[in-house]
Amino acid sequence: MKLRRIFSLLLALMMTVAMAGCSSQEEEAVADTASTETVESAEEMITTEVVEEETAGYAYGADVTFYSDEPVSYSMMFSDHEAYPYQDTWRIFEAITEKTNVTLDLTLIARTDYEDKKSVLVNTGDSPYIIPKTYDESAYVNGGQVVAVSDWVQYMPNYQKAVEEWGMASDLKSKLQADGKYYVLPGMWETAGDGYSFIIRKDIFEAAGVDVTGNEGNWTYEDFYEALKTVKAYTGSDYVLSDRHTAKSTINIAAKAYGVTAGWGIANGVKFNTESEQYEFVETSDNFKSYVTYFNKLVNEGLMDLESFSQDDETALAKFYRGESYVINGNYQNLADMSALMQVDDAELYMIVQPGGPAGMLQIENSRLENGVMIAQRALDELGEEEFIKMLRFIDWLWYSEEGHMLTLWGLEGETYTIEDGKVALDSDISYNGLNMDTATKKLNVDYGFGGGVFAYGGSYEIRSSKMTDGQLDFNNRIQEYRVMTPLDPPIMADEEQSEEMNLIKTPLMDYVDTMTMKFITGQADIDAEWDVYVAQCEALGSTRFEQYCNDIFADTKGILGY
Numbered sequence: 001m002k003l004r005r006i007f008s009l010l011l012a013l014m015m016t017v018a019m020a021g022c023s024s025q026e027e028e029a030v031a032d033t034a035s036t037e038t039v040e041s042a043e044e045m046i047t048t049e050v051v052e053e054e055t056a057g058y059a060y061g062a063d064v065t066f067y068s069d070e071p072v073s074y075s076m077m078f079s080d081h082e083a084y085p086y087q088d089t090w091r092i093f094e095a096i097t098e099k100t101n102v103t104l105d106l107t108l109i110a111r112t113d114y115e116d117k118k119s120v121l122v123n124t125g126d127s128p129y130i131i132p133k134t135y136d137e138s139a140y141v142n143g144g145q146v147v148a149v150s151d152w153v154q155y156m157p158n159y160q161k162a163v164e165e166w167g168m169a170s171d172l173k174s175k176l177q178a179d180g181k182y183y184v185l186p187g188m189w190e191t192a193g194d195g196y197s198f199i200i201r202k203d204i205f206e207a208a209g210v211d212v213t214g215n216e217g218n219w220t221y222e223d224f225y226e227a228l229k230t231v232k233a234y235t236g237s238d239y240v241l242s243d244r245h246t247a248k249s250t251i252n253i254a255a256k257a258y259g260v261t262a263g264w265g266i267a268n269g270v271k272f273n274t275e276s277e278q279y280e281f282v283e284t285s286d287n288f289k290s291y292v293t294y295f296n297k298l299v300n301e302g303l304m305d306l307e308s309f310s311q312d313d314e315t316a317l318a319k320f321y322r323g324e325s326y327v328i329n330g331n332y333q334n335l336a337d338m339s340a341l342m343q344v345d346d347a348e349l350y351m352i353v354q355p356g357g358p359a360g361m362l363q364i365e366n367s368r369l370e371n372g373v374m375i376a377q378r379a380l381d382e383l384g385e386e387e388f389i390k391m392l393r394f395i396d397w398l399w400y401s402e403e404g405h406m407l408t409l410w411g412l413e414g415e416t417y418t419i420e421d422g423k424v425a426l427d428s429d430i431s432y433n434g435l436n437m438d439t440a441t442k443k444l445n446v447d448y449g450f451g452g453g454v455f456a457y458g459g460s461y462e463i464r465s466s467k468m469t470d471g472q473l474d475f476n477n478r479i480q481e482y483r484v485m486t487p488l489d490p491p492i493m494a495d496e497e498q499s500e501e502m503n504l505i506k507t508p509l510m511d512y513v514d515t516m517t518m519k520f521i522t523g524q525a526d527i528d529a530e531w532d533v534y535v536a537q538c539e540a541l542g543s544t545r546f547e548q549y550c551n552d553i554f555a556d557t558k559g560i561l562g563y
Contacts, residue, residue: 046172048164049154058390062157066397068101074379074391075128077121078106079114079454083446090449095412102394104130122146122376129379130395132454135371137184141177142496147375148181155389156396158404159185166190171368173561174488178495180560185399187370187458192485194476195354195365196249198224198241199335201326202350208234216352217482221254221294224355228303231326241298242325243308244316250308250329251295251517253364257357258291262517268506269513269543270550272489277563279492279550281543283513284535287358292520293527300523309522323347332472336434351471353478363483370457373399398455405463408455411448424466434469492550493557502549505542512541 050062058068080086086108097103107128109117114133121127122145131146140146153159162168168188175182205212210227219227228240243250245264252263260282261267269283282288298304305325308316319325323344330338332351339349354364373395380388398404410417410424417426426432431440432451445451451467465473494502516534519525525534554563 046150046163046169047154048160050157050160051154052157055390058393060157060390060393060397062161063401063403064397065401065403066100066102066394068390068394071101071103072390072394073103073105074130074394075105075107076130077114077118077128077132078108079111079133080108081111081453084443084449084452087447087449091411091415092408092449092452092455095407096398099407100394100397122374125376125378127376127378129376129383129391131374131376132399133371134184134374137175137372137374138177138499140374141183142499145377146183147377147380148179148183149185149375150181150183152389152392153185155392156185156400157393158396158400159188162188162190162400166368168368171488174367174369174491176491176493176560178493178498178557180493184372184374185395186372187399189368189370189458189464190461191464191480192363192368193365193464194332194472194479196253196329196331197351197354197364197475198250198327199320199330199338199349199351201323201347203346203348204235204326205231212350212352216355216478218361219355220361221257221355221357225294225298225303228298228327229301232301232303235326237324237326238302239305239325240303241308241327242305242311242316242319243329244311244313245329246310247308247329251521253329253354254295254357255291256364257355257359257362258287258294259357259359260285260288260291262291262514266510266514268492268502268546269510270492270547274487277554277558279547279554281538281547284538284543289527289531290358292517295521296523296527299521306522309518317341332468332475333433335471336437336469340437351475353475353482356483360486361483363479363485366486367488399458402460402463405456405459407450409451409459409463409467411444411450416444416448416450433467434472490554490558490561490563492553493560494549494553498549498553502546505546505549509538509541509543509546512537 057070058066060066078086086106093104105128107121118127118131118134119139122131122140123143125145127145137146153163163172166188171188172182172186175184175186177183200212202212205227208231210230212227215223215227231237231240241250248263250263252261252265255262255265259271261269261271269281270279271282272278273280295304299306305311305319316325316328317338320328320338321341321343330351335349335351339347342349356362375392375395379391383391398408406413410426413419416430417424419425426435426444428436428439430442430444430448431437432444442448450456465476468476492502516525520527520530520534
């Protein structure tokens with residue numbers, strides 16, 4: 001949109017307040033209801049202000065069940081997961097309607113096609129009103145088809161309550177765009193999560209003489225390397241670690257310990273140095289060279305299966321189940337399922353705290369934000385301001401109230417769960433997240449629709465911990481005890497033109513980095529002999545220019561971010 005483009009340019013150049021005329025009646029309607037001033041600080045946009053007003057026709061409020069006197073329907077995009085495919089008999093949607101008098105008109109999209117089809121629907125202006133399961137909203141900001149939700153959160157009392165009580169302002173800064181606003185309502189957790197790590201055969205490690213529980217609090221990746229060597233010598237196996245996810249998760253979590261990026265987290269290759277307050281392109285650093293050298297060492301010494309980088313997940317898991325490997329990547333939900341599938345007697349599985357590295361003994365998951373909800377601009381255009389705010393208050397209840405979290409995660413008290421001694425007790429004939437595996441005949445997500453990824457994320461520590469088994473709670477507590485939380489990098493608040501120019505650099509540059517990362521690790525490229533050529537090629541592809549872009553944009557916007 002023309003207006004947003006003007007905001008972006010003025011913010012980057014002058015950081016002054018500007019007004020611009022709208023080119024259509026629709027834009028004038030937006031301008032009437034949203035701020036037309038450039039935001040001068042994050043605190044100005046990320047506030048906990050709540051508009052308290054009496055309304056006719058519906059109930060709302062912090063810790064108040066949203067209820068519309070008249071039946072209402074809102075359209076919503078729905079990511080249909082193949083592991084628990086949508087059923088029109090699911091109790092979750094019936095329960096939502098019973099509690100709120102709201103019916104959700106779903107556009108079902110297979111999870112594997114969700115991002116592509118979402119992009120088409122949003123960019124053509126044909127998307128449903130509510131667009132959940134959004135991990136990266138940046139591609140939609142400049143198209144004018146989604147609402148700058150930060151202009152409207154004052155009408156969402158449960159959302160604002162979480163921002164205030166959990167101190168989420170710093171986290172929300174990471175969502176700010178060039179105009180100083182944000183365009184997605186993120187899922188918010190009171191505490192950071194545990195994430196992915198290594199699932200090991202603890203029985204084998206300890207039989208080999210590795211004191212897992214005694215050492216994991218302090219071990220680095222080099223210590224983990226020594227442990228893998230010990231296990232290989234004890235077992236005489238061809239390899240110790242044979243990975244799933246084509247090792248993208250493993251090289252991602254290790255990269256964080258080395259202060260670099262790779263795998264699932266490769267992004268743009270820059271990290272923020274909190275001491276110098278400068279962005280640095282880290283993929284040509286000494287730490288990156290040490291990082292690829294480490295994994296190359298694992299491969300060369302037969303500690304990591306070379307097929308880890310090409311095999312499908314089923315093949316990797318089969319090796320682990322048969323006892324051919326003793327380490328694999330996963331999250332705690334994976335561990336619960338894997339334990340029942342082991343083909344080795346008395347196998348004891350254990351998830352270790354992720355090792356530390358040159359960047360420190362860090363928590364791998366340092367964000368308390370999850371995927372979130374975008375709101376289509378057409379919702380505001382078609383509903384009008386008053387009804388649009390009503391819909392926001394429904395969203396506020398469903399995704400951000402304690403009652404909404406409990407409903408979408410666990411279902412209905414007395415029907416799918418009870419509360420015993422202040423804790424959730426899932427009915428014994430229903431399984432979820434490793435619970436009731438021996439007694440259940442039904443699954444909470446498959447048969448009822450509760451506990452699915454479209455709704456059930458974000459919430460208090462009590463909500464997060466309520467779905468943990470004793471083992472997962474122990475894993476989470478070990479992370480909190482042994483590892484340090486690191487601050488989030490500030491956002492690179494590029495405007496549309498800057499984003500286009502940076503993407504022209506980033507795409508070929510990071511494709512090259514990703515390719516060379518694999519070649520260095522697997523031995524297709526000699527690290528010592530070809531390192532200087534690699535660095536020079538990164539320079540030729542624009543690594544220094546990209547770094548400078550980041551720092552110039554940060555210099556222009558750091559006042560907004562509080563630096």
